[in-house]
Amino acid sequence: MSFPIHRPRRLRRSESLRALVRETPLAAGDFIYPMFVCPGKNVRTEIASMPGVCQQSVDRFLEECREVEQLGIAGIILFGLPEKKDEQGSEAWAAGAPVQRAVAAVKKAGLNLLVATDVCLCEYTSHGHCGVVENDRVLNDPSLELLSRTALSHARAGADIVAPSDMMDGRVGAIRRSLDQNGFTDVAILAYSAKYCSAFYGPFREAAESAPQFGDRRSYQMDPANAREALREVRLDLEEGADMVMVKPALPYLDVLRAVRRAVTVPVGAYNVSGEYSMVKAAAANGWLDEKRAVMEILTGIRRAGADFILTYHAKDAARWLAE
Ligand code: PBG
16 A cells, blocks of 8 residues: 555655655764975965865964864865975975974864874875885885875874875785884774775866876776775775774765665765865855755765765865854
8 A cells, every 4th residue: 555645755755754754964073184285475366166175384373273173174184285296295294394283283282173184195105106116016015104294294183083095005004003002092093995986086186186197007006896805995995993894985886885885884874076166166166056955965875875974075164054
């Protein structure tokens, strides 16, 4: 027996009814806002392909952090631009580099924001790859020491969470050991566990000036066709000591997000990446999409698929819309 007894539309009649039965909550506290810090003073340069997102010096960055805190956003994740790049990416772990100074500045200001840092070398290496390069190959094991140094320097600056995004094997374990040996047992690791080799990082590479100078990242980032492999990556990262795991990008991988959510008990994050942001912004600028509705639908979809929290460049706009 179905219709006319059953009428699902009964529960859609008013906003109060719809709110009562809504299955997936969305709140500013679910968002982590990615930010780019660069050297210098009083610098704020908008990234052409990411309207509203800027490279900024630590002083201007701190101003924006106050705004992010006011909006009730859970935290930020930091990316840095070095003064100069080299073969090893040595500015990645320099105590006085922009990320380290930015972390210390937010902590000193006493802002109620979680501070996560992206741990990777590609922004800092002259070749633009995420690890040590020899004869045009990205070497795994020698990269672990450099990544550990980087994570440790972020912890020393005061980071709450370090988030390795390089996709070298064994990096979570190496970072955990180095943090623990240096007394940072309470700094959490958010592993970019299922990070795919994606075209959707394009605008980010403009923002972070981190495009590989030869080849691509297919020998370390995951093949977009693989879902089971994501579960393997997640399991290995958890065995190595990850506290939280992440799927990235979000939209083409919602099935992976759902599978990961079902497989683990730890918190799961999703990275709504630069290209996903730019597509919405470009369509909205042309009047082809209603930006607010599109963004809310995307973020709700990512939560519905299983993300506990979302790294998103839409965080500030979405937080404002949620507060309306
Ligand atoms: C660094 C890193 C990248 C992103 C996050 N960390 C770029 C890449 O792997 O090429 C992408 C984020 C985005 O596109 O928003 N490895």
